[in-house]
Amino acid sequence: MQTQVSLSSIGRLINGTHENPSSVLGPHRIDYRGESAIAVRSFLPDAHAAWIIDNASGTRRPMRKLHPGGFFEAICTTMATDQAAPVDACDRAGEDRGTKSTLTSSLTALTASPYRIQMTNRDGEMIDMPDPYAAPSILTDFDRYLIGEGRHHQLYERLGAQLRTVEGVKGVNFAVWAPNARSVQIVGDFNGWDGRSHVARGSDSGIWELFVPTAQAGDRYKFRLHDMNGHWVDKSDPVGFAAELPPLTASIVVDLTKHTWSDDEWMDSRRQWNPMHEPMNVYEVHLGSWQKGPGRTHGWLDYRDLAVRLTDYCKRMNFTHVELMPINEHPFTGSWGYQAVGYFAPTSRHGSPDDFMFFVDHLHQNGIGVIVDWVPAHFPKDSHGLAKFDGTPLYEHADVRQGEHPDWGTLIPNYGRNEVRNFFVANALFWLDKYHIDGLRVDAVASMLYLDYSREDGEWVPNEHGGRENLGAIDFLREFNMAVHEKYPGVVTAAEESTAWPGVSRPVHDGGLGFTYKWNMGWMNDSLRYFQNEPIHRQYHHNELTFSLIYAFTENFMLPLSHDEVVHGKGSLLSQMPGDMWQKFANLRLLYSYMWTHPGKNLLFMGCEFGMWNEWNHDDGPSWMLLDFETHRGVQQCVADLNKVVIENKALHDLDFSGDGFEWVDCMNNQDSVLVYLRKGLDDAPPVLVCCNFTPVVRQQYRVGVPKSGHWKEIFNSDSIAYGGSNQGNAPGLNTIGAGHHGRPDSIEITMPPLGVSIFRLESDSA
Structure with a gap:
């Protein structure tokens, strides 16, 4: 035969x-x-x-x-x-x-x-x-059509390593998009890393696929591609759900259905949550260095241990959310996660996907939201990653003027390609679906929007209209935001965008990009520049504080004092403050008090809440031993109380993005370096009066106009002895004196604490 x-x-x-x-x-x-x-x-x-x-x-x-x-x-x-x-x-x-x-x-x-x-x-x-080649495809014709159109938002249910049962036999279905490969083998623990017996089936859609009955959860694997140049290269799975601990690079088969979620109450309430009107006190965390554990690899704590510790700390500090620096798998620890390879895999440095689910679940059960940094702006050139995946610039642009970041030495996704755009949108939705994430902060948005970002003339390619706008990236960001907000009500998106691009946080149907929030980089830069001046010189820089209110309501702003402000030689926030030891701590408390009462949501990087002296180092993390000193404990308690004040007073969070929620009382007193303003909320919420003194001079009987007569209770004073201050203030509060001032019908006479902020709330209205 x-x-x-x-x-x-x-x-x-x-x-x-x-x-x-x-x-x-x-x-x-x-x-x-x-x-x-x-x-x-x-x-x-x-x-x-x-x-x-x-x-x-x-x-x-x-x-x-x-x-x-x-x-x-x-x-x-x-x-x-x-x-x-x-x-x-x-x-x-x-x-x-x-x-x-x-x-x-x-x-x-x-x-x-x-x-x-x-x-x-x-x-x-x-x-x-079973015979691997007798199993039917996991992909339907409709799947292939949606992938080709770039609209398969559950791509992660089809590509990658999917646990599957065929004809009663359990195995794993492997699928990868590599349209220009000559052939693709699946190699792993299940075949002794000899892929000749598991060569995937190709298709017109460019997807290679094979059911491997001998594979199971826990197996390591890669795709071995015979690329169009005739070279063999082993690639990690672009849609892999887990990966080996770096520097090892294999993907790992996992079952994402093992965890039993217990956060139904949180998830139900989130759907009704309005991010415009709720308080948000965000604690930015680098999980690898927030706290260390003796005897562990590089001191890294696992997700479960971190969940308990971080939850307890955030509850004590009254933070409503944590924002995690990227937790996607990344080969280089020193990139802090911003050069991701495993977009669908939480880093194995802290445990398994199931462990990370426990982390999110535990925080949710304790009323704390979880936001993650998400980086669709660039990816590294590591050979096992997306770079030249099938021997061609598949995920990136072929032209280095479009496809490579000159600053970071990384590659730029080709947002104009349907499958690439689909990959990133599906990835964003994956974290919301499988891990119940509450928000995505998109890194480096400015670099996505402008074709000439950090490039000189001749180093960039204009768009089809001759302009500098990256039209593919704009369409991608809009599609991303529309998909997130439509499918997951209550989830927030935030853009790190440092330019004057209009409508970043405006709806797509109004011509905006569709983000919930935009980081207010202008406020951050102006404020830090102002505070770095000696108090005697601040009268000449008064406009650096008042300028932010000119544009404060053009976007939905989040005020960030993030990791970027305490790295690369900038020093810690405390070390950036002028003056002697007492003034440095007073200035830091003043900065935080001004920030927490300014319109916008708040974000603070770990360690800043207790005034670390050294700038952040990802190998060491915050110096928790400083809390042995009263001065640092005072800053920590100040931040905890500020968080509580914002949560308990609607006037400080209800109308963060509307001019109706803010009113200057005195913004012209540059000679004394004083600012006084009102914050207001909805539903007859009592107004809050904020009085800021940016000099070390105590100002006695300082007269301030108020909109209503009655008793104004001092609900916060950054100069409190509890925070390490000199205890100059107005406790328990003041009654109006029956004389108008600052164009208001009545007034109070207060003691302005040195380098301090006093916050008053109308407790009783005599009108």
């Missing part, structure tokens, strides 16, 4: 370079001696002998070994005969019966794979498994 498979095709199978192995392997209808038959073929390089096992009858039929490299075949004929007395119809090795017979299973049933393959290896071990 001669096989109908060419020797060349068999050779390519054995070499692992066959471009379409499913055209040869598995069950195939053929014409055999004038009759319809099924040829079942397998490539089993480690097999000494092989058989087909009929699942229905248990009949065992031998396969012929047609090539010493491990190519096996059995031909099974079909014809209508008496089913009560079926005859084995598979040709036996070396036997030509010269008669026609039938299978116990019909041709239709056989092509649906009601059989498995049994083999003995060279050690005599018997192995029983």
Whole structure:
């Protein structure tokens, strides 16, 4: 009996370079001696002998070994005969019966794979498994259409390593997009990292796919691509759900359904949550250095330990949310996660995906939201990652003027390509779906919006209209925001965007980019520059504080004092403050008090809440030992109380993004470096009066106009002795004096604390 498979095709199978192995392997209808038959073929390089096992009858039929490299075949004929007395119809090795017979299973049933393959290896071990090439594709025609259109928002349910049961047999379905590869092998623990027996099936959509019944959760794997240049390269799975601990780079098969979520109450309330009107006190955290654990790899704590510690700390400090610096898998720890390779994998530095689910779940159960940094602006050139994935610039632009960041040495996604745009939008939704994440902060948005970002003339390519706007990135950001807000009400998105691009936090239907919030980089730069001046010189820089209110309501702003302000030689926030030791701490408390009462949501980087002296180092983290000193404990308590004041007073969070929530009382007193303003809320919320003194001079009987007569309670004073201050203030409060001032019908006479802020709330209205 001669096989109908060419020797060349068999050779390519054995070499692992066959471009379409499913055209040869598995069950195939053929014409055999004038009759319809099924040829079942397998490539089993480690097999000494092989058989087909009929699942229905248990009949065992031998396969012929047609090539010493491990190519096996059995031909099974079909014809209508008496089913009560079926005859084995598979040709036996070396036997030509010269008669026609039938299978116990019909041709239709056989092509649906009601059989498995049994083999003995060279050690005599018997192995029983389904035929990988008999399994149907996990991808429907509609899946392929949506992927091609760039609109498959659940891409992560199809590509990557999907645990799957086929014909009652458990295994893993592997699928990867590599349209320009010549062939793709799946290699891993399940095949001894020899992919010749698991060459994926290609398709017109550019997706390579194969069901591997011997694979299981916990197995490491990679895609071995024979690229268009004829090179073999091992790539991590772009949609891999877990990865080895760096510097190892294999992806890991995981089951994302194991965790039983207990945050229903949080998730239900989040759908009704309005991010415009609720308080947000955000604590930015780098999980690798926030706290260390002795005896652990690099001191990294696991997600479960971090969940308990971070929850307890945030509750004590009255933070409403944590924002995690990127937790995607990244090869270089020193990138802080901003050069991601595993976009769908939480870093293994702190445990498994199940552990990270526990982390989010635990914080939710304790009323704390979880925001993560998300980086679709660039990716590194590491050989196992997305760079030249199939031998071509698949995810990035081919032209370095469009495809490479000159500042960071990283690659820029080709947002104009449907599949690439789909990859990133689906990735964003993945974190909201599988991990219940409450918000995504998008890094480096300015670098995405402008084609000439950090480039000189001649180093960038204009858009089709001759402009500098990156039209593909704009469309991508709008699609991302629309998808997030439509599918996950209550989830927030925030843009780190440092330019005057209009409408970053305005709805897409109004021409905006659709973000919930925009980081107010202008406020941050102006404020820090102002505070770095000696108090005696601040009168000449008064406008650096007042300027932010000119544009404060043009966007939905978040006020960030993030990790970027305490790295790269800038020093810590405390060390940036002028004056002697007492003034440095007073200035820091003053900065925070001014920030927390300014319109906008608040974000503070870890360690800043207690006034660390050194700038942040990702290897060491905050100096928690400083809390042995009263001065640092005072700053910490000040921040905790500011968070509480914002939460408890609607006037300080209800109308953060509306001019109706803010009113200057005195913004012109630059000579004394004083600012006085009112914050207001909805639903007859009592107004809050904020009085800021940016000099170390105590100002006694300082008269301030108020909108209503009555008792104004001092609800916060940054100069309190509890915070390490001089205790100059107005406790428990002041009554109005019946004389108008600052254009208001009444006034109070206060003691302005040195380098301090006093906050008053109207407690009783005499009107």
